Amino acid sequence: MSGDILAALAADLADAIAVVRPRSGGAASASIDVEEAVATALLGYVSEPGDGVLGKIVGMLGARPVAAGLLGGRSGAELAERAAAHDPGGLDAPSARELAAGLARWRPRLDEAAFTRSVAQAARVRARLLLTADAAWPDAVADLGAHAPLALWVRGRSAALTEAPGIALVGARAATGYGEHVAIEASAGLVDRGFTVVSGGAYGIDGTAHRSALAAGGTTVAFLAGGVDRFYPAGHETLLGRIAETGAVVSELSCGAAPTRWRFLQRNRLIAAASRATVVLEAGMRSGSLNTAGHAAALGRPLGAVPGPVTSPASAGCHRLLREFDAVCVTDAAQMAELVGDAAVGLADESRDDVVRVDGRAPLPALDGLTSPERRVLDALAARRERTIGELVRSTGLAPGAVMGALGALDATGLAARSGEGWVRRPPD
Amino acid sequence: MSGDILAALAADLADAIAVVRPRSGGAASASIDVEEAVATALLGYVSEPGDGVLGKIVGMLGARPVAAGLLGGRSGAELAERAAAHDPGGLDAPSARELAAGLARWRPRLDEAAFTRSVAQAARVRARLLLTADAAWPDAVADLGAHAPLALWVRGRSAALTEAPGIALVGARAATGYGEHVAIEASAGLVDRGFTVVSGGAYGIDGTAHRSALAAGGTTVAFLAGGVDRFYPAGHETLLGRIAETGAVVSELSCGAAPTRWRFLQRNRLIAAASRATVVLEAGMRSGSLNTAGHAAALGRPLGAVPGPVTSPASAGCHRLLREFDAVCVTDAAQMAELVGDAAVGLADESRDDVVRVDGRAPLPALDGLTSPERRVLDALAARRERTIGELVRSTGLAPGAVMGALGALDATGLAARSGEGWVRRPPD
Structure with missing residues (x-):
């Protein structure tokens, strides 16, 4: 039901919202991309920058279920239940109370007409939404x-x-x-x-x-x-x-x-x-x-x-x-x-095993040249079964930020990919 | 024989050389002070600042025997022998070869007439010699x-x-x-x-x-x-x-x-x-x-x-x-x-056990409030038998500089005193 509201909103905004080309390219259908973009934009619209509760729940479930829950009038307990079902015992999961407080912050700003005007305004000035899946994402x-x-x-x-x-x-x-x-x-x-x-x-x-x-x-x-x-x-x-x-x-x-x-x-x-x-x-x-x-x-x-x-x-x-x-x-x-x-140099000394640095910033893997966190996250991923950030945090012992950083790097080099609400390992091309 | 030359030189300069009042005050006779002062001034006169070989041998034997040896034409081997006799197995003692090289540096400058003129010139400008035993010594x-x-x-x-x-x-x-x-x-x-x-x-x-x-x-x-x-x-x-x-x-x-x-x-x-x-x-x-x-x-x-x-x-x-x-x-x-x-503050944290700081600089011992090096040096001193710096270095395991620093502090507070060519423990007043 709430997913329907999000889909309808996405359909309305499909022409207005412009996203930067996602890095995975390939198979994902345009309609799904738009829904993800609209969900993300909506969550950004209703929240203040740096909202840690929102960051945590989106990190676990992705933007769509959270936006749909917000649009569908779900409670903090319902969202917390969903997070728990998705990632049982997840240490980093926001509590029902935190989510209820979050929803109490976000809901008063949930004005679909105003959000639609904001997106239209973005289109007018040719502003595009850069999503974390995009190759240009920092x-x-x-x-x-x-x-x-x-x-x-x-x-x-x-x-x-x-x-x-x-x-x-x-x-x-x-x-x-x-x-x-x-x-x-x-x-x-x-x-x-x-x-x-x-x-x-x-x-x-x-x-x-x-x-x-x-x-x-x-x-x-x-x-x-x-x-x-x-x-x-x-x-x-x-x-x-x-x-x-x-x-x-x-x-x-x-x-x-x-x-x-x-x-x-x-x-x-x-x-x-x-x-x-x-x-x-x-x-x-x-x-x-x-x-x-x-x-x-x-x-x-x-x-x-x-x-x-x-x-x-x-x-x-x-x-x-x-x-x-x-x-x-x-x-x-x-x-x-x-x-x-x-x-x-310090980074190379501390976290690299064996690496060929090809540019000023992101070292690409050479032979087995993954960083220690990247290797741990890759080892924890499976080809067929999705793993959430929370699951990866628990299985690798790394902090959520480190897991997300490693996933970003693995995604960029084609060794991992988002799948549904988690991540999977991808065979080398 | 060489001691006689030094004594004669000291007698000549007794009126000209002015020393700052030594901190031990009391019993030491004026003639001995003058001889020590003249010996020290002479060694300063013939050497360049920071001469480590001179610093070491004077640290072991005192200025008088070294000046007397220089005046009496002793060899490096003779000085080394004397140092060895004074402090058998002293790790920090300069070798015969180092002392021979030192004497080869100092001897060419051994011009008693010129040295006498230098001391007279000091007297003319009212410059005084500050010795390490003086209360004002830094x-x-x-x-x-x-x-x-x-x-x-x-x-x-x-x-x-x-x-x-x-x-x-x-x-x-x-x-x-x-x-x-x-x-x-x-x-x-x-x-x-x-x-x-x-x-x-x-x-x-x-x-x-x-x-x-x-x-x-x-x-x-x-x-x-x-x-x-x-x-x-x-x-x-x-x-x-x-x-x-x-x-x-x-x-x-x-x-x-x-x-x-x-x-x-x-x-x-x-x-x-x-x-x-x-x-x-x-x-x-x-x-x-x-x-x-x-x-x-x-x-x-x-x-x-x-x-x-x-x-x-x-x-x-x-x-x-x-x-x-x-x-x-x-x-x-x-x-x-x-x-x-x-x-x-850093000093207090690192090396003080229990101290009452009475001024900006030198902490005076309060109760048992000695620094760790001061305590170790005090423990290694005896009331009747002199200990040289070399002996103290070996028995305490401290560096020569640390031993000298600790002796300076113990001397200043009356817990230790120079005696002959070494140091003794003094009973608390």
Whole structure:
């Protein structure tokens, strides 16, 4: 019954919603893709970014059953029962109480007409929904675990998110001439070294970093805290439009959603998670860029800070990062690029058995060159029987984020595939 | 026979050589003190700073037998035999070959007339010889082990070396206006917090730090790379004279000795060793202050660096220290003072059992509150039989530097005393 409501909604939106081509390509029928896309978009529409209960239940059941349950008026207990049936004894499953609280958050926003207008608005600005199954999906955001976005709205080239390693260049809106000089040099220097420059599209340091990347002929990606239909800040409408021409303007918020303080903070977590390293170029003690830096540190991503005169309050935040958060002192683009190089080396040492690294970012398996988590997840998968994330977490002993990261990698290389509401092993081609 | 030559030399110099009052005070006769002082001054005169062979043999036998042996034309084998007799099987004893090479370095400089002129020159400028037994001796230099100075020539107040904790403020001669501003603020701020400002008396950052300390009514100590009879650089003659009025101008070189590159580097080790922490205020990539920073790091002393604009080559050395040497980013005097506070806390956590800290620097024993090395050394001492450093090293399993440091502390608190050529335990008063 509730599945019928979702199917009807999907049928209504089939022409309006545009999804990026999923990476599995092949056999999946277009109608099923649309239903999955609409379900995911709907869940994004009714929730705030980083909703961990939603992330957990969608991670277990997929978006469709959750959206259908929401549309069909299911209770938290019913959803919890379904999760339990799907993954008996799943340690990470949200409780009935958590799901009831979640539904109480999501249901008040369940306005199908408004959602339909939001999707139509996305179509109008040519924004497309990037789903986790897509080849352009930035797998690194899986490190956010249950707080990872379910999907991203993208204006521009989705491939900009993954085709080259990204470095986040962030800083204060209240930039000085010194900070702008640093941003111009850093951004152009990273473009020269083949990096994508990731930032938040704000005035000051962010905008200067984006502009310099464009001027250097590079790719740059802006993450927004509101819907991508309305560029924010308004004064950066032209700049963000130019970014979308060659790079991408991205948000997990639906079109029509206004930026809020919470959404800025959650946007910052995405900037940190989607980048290989984060560098704070100039920041006062209260700059929001310190929040991005905190996310990068919490995610174990390399964190750099550019020092400035100790007499300049505009650099006090950078100095605090150097002093208290063990940020690396970086003074030019070469040192910023080294942040990523060191991290890649560290990764290879810690989790790789035998690998041929073919590009700056994702190592492809060579011979048996899977990471230790990838091997454990692959071993736990079967060819015929689906395994859910919860089952894989239990059988491998890995954290959900690690399982999802490994599945993403195995999916990308064709060794595993989504099947129904779980995952199966695929024979090598 | 050789002892007679030393005694005769001591008699000649008895009026000229001025020593700082030894801390043991009491019974030792003045003539013996003069002989020890003359022997030590002579060995300093013939050697270069940091001569490890000299440091080792004097650590074992004391200055007198070594000076007498040098004056009496003894061979390396004879000195080695004497050391072996004194400390059979001593692991740290220099070999006959090392001692022969040492004598071959020292003997060509053995010019009694020139040495006598040097001592007379010291008397003329009212420089006094500070010996390790003196209360004002900076015990912390014992961390230099065999490379610690045997004695220091001081103009001004010897007590300035120890009466308050010292922080070394160093930097490039080629200072910018920014660096000078930083030095003025840092030095005055540290004086306000009760620190002695230690530096190298050079143009640029060093001189500015000294000047600001004087202007703030504080105590400052300058370590020179040549004799204290001739202030270097010449342009700082007035400044160094003012420093000596309330603080101290110090060198391990004899009067008449000119600064050389080697002596500058060795002077830097003393600045680092005699200070509780070292802060580089502004330094280019080739500044000698980076050498001082390296010594501080090697000695385990806290190291701070003040950042500056990345566009300023004058700050590039500081940024390198932050990036590669794990220096702490410090932006004001309060943070520089914290360097010492943290170090003191770390010391207490690691090596103290139970202690009441009565001042910023040396913790005095409270109840049984000795450090672990102090307790081990005290346990290894006897009331009647002298123990040499070598014996103590073997019986405690501690490094020579640690044994000397512990003996210094035990001596300062009256629990141990030098006796003949070794140390004895003293009953509590």
